[in-house]
Amino acid sequence: SQKIEQNSEALNIQEGKTATLTCNYTNYSPAYLQWYRQDPGRGPVFLLLIRENEKEKRKERLKVTFDTTLKQSLFHITASQPADSATYLCALDITGYNQGGKLIFGQGTELSVKP
Amino acid sequence: EAQVTQNPRYLITVTGKKLTVTCSQNMNHEYMSWYRQDPGLGLRQIYYSMNVEVTDKGDVPEGYKVSRKEKRNFPLILESPSPNQTSLYFCASSLRAEGHIGGYTFGSGTRLTVV
Numbered sequence: 001s002q003k004i005e006q007n008s009e010a011l012n013i014q015e016g017k018t019a020t021l022t023c024n025y026t027n028y029s030p031a032y033l034q035w036y037r038q039d040p041g042r043g044p045v046f047l048l049l050i051r052e053n054e055k056e057k058r059k060e061r062l063k064v065t066f067d068t069t070l071k072q073s074l075f076h077i078t079a080s081q082p083a084d085s086a087t088y089l090c091a092l093d094i095t096g097y098n099q100g101g102k103l104i105f106g107q108g109t110e111l112s113v114k115p
Numbered sequence: 116e117a118q119v120t121q122n123p124r125y126l127i128t129v130t131g132k133k134l135t136v137t138c139s140q141n142m143n144h145e146y147m148s149w150y151r152q153d154p155g156l157g158l159r160q161i162y163y164s165m166n167v168e169v170t171d172k173g174d175v176p177e178g179y180k181v182s183r184k185e186k187r188n189f190p191l192i193l194e195s196p197s198p199n200q201t202s203l204y205f206c207a208s209s210l211r212a213e214g215h216i217g218g219y220t221f222g223s224g225t226r227l228t229v230v
């Protein structure tokens with residue numbers, strides 16, 4: 001069956017360290033992959049988008065990699081801060097650029113950054 | 116301010132009483148979508164729309180209706196709500212044009228309870 005898996009366990013790290021979150025998928029060939037941040041009771045907030053022909057994307061302290069052979073994306077937050085504590089969601093668009101809009105989300109990984 | 120506005124934020128209703136959750140965006144986005152979020156199940160897509168008068172089913176469309184008569188509005192209609200539709204609902208919009216895909220902007224959510 002089609003699946004998106006993110007680290008189910010919460011990730012606890014010390015302030016200043018790099019957080020690395022994993023998103024694995026099976027049976028999809030997504031045109032692109034997105035990462036979102038969600039705080040409790042609030043809507044997800046878009047962070048980064050990476051296309052199938054891109055290996056890496058950066059934005060300030062954030063870095064995303066996308067390996068379509070391994071069917072895996074890694075999301076890194078460098079120099080993490082307590083304010084980075086949230087749930088992070090990966091999402092795959094499985095219908096392509098100009099076709100549909102079927103965006104499938106993983107269940108998210110909860111990140112906690114301790115001071 | 117660019118945003119997706121959902122109303123109401125909270126709603127308690129009784130089984131079988133028709134209701135509409137409104138969603139409006141001010142970014143001239145072509146794409147709009149509805150999701151529900153449940154503990155342990157993550158975000159699941161209900162319906163999406165690629166443009167005016169173009170709608171399609173997501174993963175969990177049963178018991179819901181949508182319409183897209185204007186570009187900015189995408190209401191979610193529950194004709195006969197049931198307790199299993201108790202959930203947190205999110206509307207989202209995105210720019211999707213030839214060669215350009217944007218991240219999704221989510222609304223603040225509607226917490227619906229059906230008793």
